[in-house]
Amino acid sequence: MVNTEYTIVEPPDGYSAPGFFATSIDKVVGLARQNSIWPLPFATSCCGVEFMALMGATYDLARFGAERLSFSPRQADLLMVMGTIAKKMATIVLQVYIQMAEPRWVLAMGACASSGGIFDTYSVLQGIDRIVPVDVYVPGCPPRPEQVIQGFMKIQELVGNESIRRRYSPEYKKLLAQYGIV
Ligand code: SF4
Numbered sequence: 001m002v003n004t005e006y007t008i009v010e011p012p013d014g015y016s017a018p019g020f021f022a023t024s025i026d027k028v029v030g031l032a033r034q035n036s037i038w039p040l041p042f043a044t045s046c047c048g049v050e051f052m053a054l055m056g057a058t059y060d061l062a063r064f065g066a067e068r069l070s071f072s073p074r075q076a077d078l079l080m081v082m083g084t085i086a087k088k089m090a091t092i093v094l095q096v097y098i099q100m101a102e103p104r105w106v107l108a109m110g111a112c113a114s115s116g117g118i119f120d121t122y123s124v125l126q127g128i129d130r131i132v133p134v135d136v137y138v139p140g141c142p143p144r145p146e147q148v149i150q151g152f153m154k155i156q157e158l159v160g161n162e163s164i165r166r167r168y169s170p171e172y173k174k175l176l177a178q179y180g181i182v
Contacts, residue, residue, distance in 0.1 A: 009035055026164055033077070033103070034160035035065040037152075040076035040100070042093060044083030047110035050142040051082055059145040064152060073099035078155060079132070082109040084117065085125040097132045098181060102167045105155055106134045109148055111141040133175055 012031050014023030039061075041051055054061050061067065070076035073096045085093060097106070108128050111117035114137045116126035128134060135158055138151035166172055176182065 026162075029164050030160040030162060033162075034156040037064070037066045037077045037105075037155065037159065038068050038070045038075060039066055039078045039080050040070045040073060040096065042079060042081045042083075042096060044085060044089065045112065047082035047112065047142045050145060050148070051080070051109070054145040054148050059149065061149070061152065064149075064156065066152070073097075074101060076100055077104060077159075079104065079106045080109055081106070081113040081128050084112040084119055085128055086123055087125050088123075090125045090128075090131050093128060094131045094181075103159075103162065105136075105159065106132055107136045107138065107151055107155055108134045109138045109151070110143055111139065114139065117141055132179060132181075 009031065011021070012023045012027035014021055014027065016022075041048070043051055053059060055067075055069070066078075073079075077100075079093075079097055079100060081093060097104070106128070108114040112119065112124075113128050114134075116124050118141070120126070125131070136151045136154045138147050140147055143151075
């Protein structure tokens with residue numbers, strides 16, 4: 001049976017009266033951004049297969065406004081790195097991140113992307129936070145789709161509460177500078 005019940009997102013905090021509602025621009029922009037995130041799936045191994053389940057009908061990430069996957073960094077908001085990242089691949093991840101327009105967020109999915117996982121070897125990057133700033137880590141090998149959804153919802157929380165000035169702040173510029181990104 002087709003479910004015809006829809007949930008409408010809550011309006012942001014503000015002041016309301018009949019025919020009148022006022023809030024701040026930060027909250028409106030945050031609300032729009034958090035419900036229309038375009039992910040870029042950077043999948044190199046088994047966690048990528050779990051991501052396919054996440055996009056399928058059962059888990060259906062599209063429910064969060066994220067059905068439009070972007071394979072062009074310039075049209076992506078969220079870099080989702082899933083799988084083992086060899087050191088040779090690290091420069092590609094960095095290049096993709098640099099090509100993404102601000103504001104951009106990063107989710108490390110699974111043990112390999114977060115910490116190198118079981119591959120404590122000379123050739124594997126021991127976590128993508130060595131090359132790009134990470135917003136949310138999802139543990140597991142592989143994480144279940146429910147865990148990734150929880151991580152995605154954490155990203156939505158960050159996106160919704162972020163000030164539109166943050167990306168111009170000295171703190172943010174300093175963070176990027178620590179990664180050698182200008
Ligand atoms: S965390 Fe586990 S499932 Fe995910 S890429 Fe690494 S080895 Fe594969």
